[in-house]
Amino acid sequence: LISQDIETLLNQQIKKEAHSSSLYLSMASWCNQNGYDFSSDYFTKQSEEERMHQLKLFKYVLDMGGNAISPEVTGIKTDFAGFREVFEDALEAEIAITQSFKNLASRCLKEQDFVTMEFLNWFLKEQREEEYKARRALELFEVIGEEGTGRWEIDKHVNDITYSE
Numbered sequence: 751l752i753s754q755d756i757e758t759l760l761n762q763q764i765k766k767e768a769h770s771s772s773l774y775l776s777m778a779s780w781c782n783q784n785g786y787d788f789s790s791d792y793f794t795k796q797s798e799e800e801r802m803h804q805l806k807l808f809k810y811v812l813d814m815g816g817n818a819i820s821p822e823v824t825g826i827k828t829d830f831a832g833f834r835e836v837f838e839d840a841l842e843a844e845i846a847i848t849q850s851f852k853n854l855a856s857r858c859l860k861e862q863d864f865v866t867m868e869f870l871n872w873f874l875k876e877q878r879e880e881e882y883k884a885r886r887a888l889e890l891f892e893v894i895g896e897e898g899t900g901r902w903e904i905d906k907h908v909n910d911i912t913y914s915e
């Protein structure tokens with residue numbers, strides 16, 4: 751069983767993951783329409799991962815006898831000032847998600863809910879990878895540079911980013 755507070759926080763997290771999934775899909779659309787097709791694929795994959803995170807949390811709430819809420823997602827950003835801004839927003843979003851999981855984890859420790867804490871460990875580890883990838887993508891803008899065919903090069907390398915522990 752989970753407490754009402756933990757259930758509320760988990761439902762908020764479900765909504766955040768759904769929001770992330772929609773945001774990434776919006777980024778995929780913008781990238782495709784502006785000629786960055788590799789990045790579009792990259793963000794489509796990210797969107798699928800966020801959906802998977804959402805469902806993982808959703809199942810956990812139900813498994814623990816709680817009321818999992820199918821979230822309403824609104825206010826998704828669709829217009830970006832440029833290619834770089836898409837990646838800046840992606841990193842910012844991942845950092846916010848990490849913070850959100852940290853808040854959830856600290857609530858679990860306060861309540862001595864070690865079962866949920868153990869469940870959350872998977873996400874905390876996942877965030878390490880997600881933040882790394884987002885940061886690395888942004889670094890490509892520095893390493894390669896945006897001038898000339900720079901953005902075209904950056905787009906080509908986005909899917910090469912891999913994370914190893």
Ligand code: OFO
Pocket residue numbers: 767770799800803844847873876880
């Ligand atoms: Fe990329 O965040 Fe989900 O968990």
